[in-house]
Amino acid sequence: MNDFFQQSLFGGMILSVLAYELGLYLKKKFRLALFNPLLISILVTLLVLLGAHISYDSYYVGAQYLSYLLTPATVCLAIPLYEQFSLLKKNWVAVVAGICSGVLSSLCSIFVMALIFRLEHEHYVTLLPKSITTAIGMGVADELGGFVPLAVASIVITGVLGNIIAESVLKFFHITEPIAKGVAIGSASHAIGTTKAMEMGETEGAMSSLSIAVCGLLTVLGASIFSHIL
Structure with a gap:
């Protein structure tokens, strides 16, 4: 075989x-x-x-x-964002605030768990890029001295879990605003979660697609800072 x-x-x-x-x-x-x-x-x-x-x-x-096919598929995520661009301009302050909050929450949660479970520095920096797309996350983990295969595994697991529990979490916290849904899913579970956002609606998908790109850039900067804390 x-x-x-x-x-x-x-x-x-x-x-x-x-x-x-x-x-x-x-x-x-x-x-x-x-x-x-x-x-x-x-x-x-x-x-x-x-x-x-x-x-x-x-x-x-x-x-x-x-x-x-992953690269062209990821690029295609920009299509719903283009179609909802007027909505983005109208709510850009809330969108930016939501994305920044998502990135900071992800990095802080890894930092706290690293302290609780007494992770070594290599494992700590490996998990920092867990909520961004694989292509960027691999580079971040490698640059910070982490384990790239483990980083890929954590990114995939994060995305799959986000895809599975996104709707339940949103319902539990009574989040009904489409923009908030999209930003939350995209900033927490990158492209895999975005497929769930697209199932919810065009606005959710567009905001989630935007969150993937912005979160990737912010995490590159944030992970570099957080890597020196522990």
């Missing part, structure tokens, strides 16, 4: 797509947030790779084509 994935041009991609389709089917059938398609696809892919003793390198031979 390992040889098959090494020789197959699209084996990894087919496995990933089928696993995601299974997640979509389970989500539609049971209508539970726990059956998140992305979470299901990750778990199914891991089980297949471990069960069939397939190395990640062999899997990535075919799965790499999906990675090529």
Whole structure:
């Protein structure tokens, strides 16, 4: 099986797509947030790779084509922002305040947990970029002396959890304003969470898309400062 994935041009991609389709089917059938398609696809892919003793390198031979689509897919997130640009200009003060609050909350929470669990400096700086997009987070973790693979894992987990619990958290705190919803989701769970924001509405998706970019830039600066505190 390992040889098959090494020789197959699209084996990894087919496995990933089928696993995601299974997640979509389970989500539609049971209508539970726990059956998140992305979470299901990750778990199914891991089980297949471990069960069939397939190395990640062999899997990535075919799965790499999906990675090529990440950049244009991320750029496409700017489309709903463009369509809602007039709304952004009208509420830019609240949007900027919300994004800054989200970045500061993320960095402070990691700092507090690092103190509570007595994390070493390398682990601490690895987790600082957990709420920004993977491309930026990898660079931040590497520059600060953290562990890049662990940083990627924390970013993915943060995004998936945000996607799963976003609606429940918003309902619990009685947050109904579309702009506030979008900013909260985008600043907390980057692109993966933004897919949930887009399901909620155009305004939510646009504000969440904006939050991804701004949070990435602010976190680069903020993480550099916080890395010297502990």
